[in-house]
Amino acid sequence: MARAKRNKSYRLTELHDRRSRDLPFNAEVMEAEVDNPLALDSDEKIVAMRSIRNDPLGRLHSHHQIDEAQYRGGRAYQNDWEGAERGPQAMDPTREFVDGTRSREPLTERQRQAVLRLNRVERELGTDGAALVHDVLVLGLTMDQIGQRRAVRTQRWNDYFARRFRECLDRLALVYGFATDASARRR
Known part of the structure; x- marks a missing residue:
């Protein structure tokens, strides 16, 4: 009968793959x-x-339909939109109760800078481009849903919206400094 080896080293020589294999349906x-x-x-x-x-922007990037500069420009736009947003706020129980009305909190420097960048982006993209970028990056709509909102439901319009959205992402990459004008022309 063979003897079992007992002097085997228990050091981990290989890295373990910790990624989950069981994903939801x-x-x-x-x-x-x-x-x-x-x-x-x-x-x-x-x-x-x-x-x-x-995440429509993440999906486009993962399928290699947009490049890294376009992706980072879109993420910067989303970050500015979240920074500039002053949505509903909860009551602060630590503040003194007077008559139920709350005084408005002052704008932070981050909010002010984000609004300035968003205004510049809107000037660069134009009204239609800014609305298209907002629909996709903030509201998370697909090109088909954008066509339905604008009462155009053909594949040709969906292709136009997709092409126009990629042009807007090129412009965002230029505005936020992730691309130069020469690299945008090559695409």
Whole structure:
């Protein structure tokens, strides 16, 4: 009878794949490279799975329909929109109750800068381009839904909206500094 080896090293020599294999039924995910939160070095990256089901910009980027500059320009627009937004706010129980009315909180510098950038973006894109970018990046509409909102439901219009949206993403990449004018012309 053979003897079992007992002097085997238990050191982990291979890295383990920690990605989840059991996804929900209707999951749409993509691999994204992100900063490692547990890393000792600040530039270490890991591959994570990110949901793209309700993210039209992430879906276009994962299917290689837009490039990195367009993607980052769209994300910068979304970030500015969230920064400039002053939506409904909850009551603050720590503040003194007077008569039920709340005084408006002053604008922060981040909100002011975001509004200035959004105004510049609207001037660059024009009214129709700004509305198209808002519909896709903020409201999360598809090209078919945009066509339905504008009462045009043919495939030709959907293709036009998609082409126009990519042109607007090129302009966003220029405005936010992720591309130069020469790189936008090559595309």
